[in-house]
Amino acid sequence: MTASTMHSDSQAIRVLIADDHQLLLDGIATLLQSFPGVELVGQASNGQQAVQQFLALQPDVTLMDLQMPVMTGLDAITAIRAHHPRARIIVLTTYKGDTLVGRAVQAGACGYLLKSSLRHELLAAIQAVHAGRRYIAPEAQAEMARYASADVLSNRELEVLRLVAQGNSNRETGALLSIKEETVKAHMSTILAKLGAKDRTHAVTIALRRGILDT
Structure with a gap:
């Protein structure tokens, strides 16, 4: 991706991606290029890089994997929100477990997406979170509802x-x-x-x- 395509529209929603799988990074980058009004401004392959890239680039929306080396996605979210409490972060994961969703939201995530449904939900999630709303994948919402009254382990x-x-x-x-x-x-x-x-x-x-x- 050239500098001209990355910074072509000042009104576009500026997005940073953090994931330790290069194939997924490339796939999301390609997907973002097909979205109107969205531009990719940076990529990171671990949580520490994600924090550094966020502070340097100040993206509108950050897409954050949870399972990453050096620093986990949850720790990166916490670190970013410590600097920028209003940071808009969407978790990308293969896990729909209710406890994990709860932890991500508690850490400060505004969105929670399953990697299996990115093609269908990513644009809507980015637009919703950028507009100040929360976006939780339907499957993850169902898990949260299913265990809403479950006893918590000490x-x-x-x-x-x-x-x-x-x-x-x-x-x-x-x-x-x-x-x-x-x-x-x-x-x-x-x-x-x-x-x-x-x-x-x-x-x-x-x-x-x-x-x-x-x-």
Whole structure:
């Protein structure tokens, strides 16, 4: 993309993309070129670069992947919003889990898009967020609604589940957390009930899908 095409229309919505997959970066760049009133002003391949590029370019809208090296997308959003509280950021991800959507919005994201639906939703999302509205992908909204009344795991329950997900037994988990094996079992019972899980494996699967645990 030449400088002339990147800065051809001063009224265009200026967009920065951050993603660690070059193919996706190239695909989104091509997609943006086909949108009327939108121009790509910069690209970043990790969260730290995204923050630097944002501060240097001051884009109108930033498209941010969540899973990136050096600094995650969530940390980058937090860092950007610390400098510019009104920054308009749209999360791009393959994950529609309700907990992850909640975390992104809490960090300051104005939009949440699934990579599988960018071709159909990206322009509408950019325009909505640029206009000061929020845009959450329908699939992600459905997940949020589905678990709106679900019980939230406590910090201790999250610690237990994270260690169990790593393959630790109740005894090993207890030793790592300096608590009794019986206490771990009690926590696991509560976790299964809160997640509506049949067993430990099912609980981990649900937690990963919902974004309660990171992959």
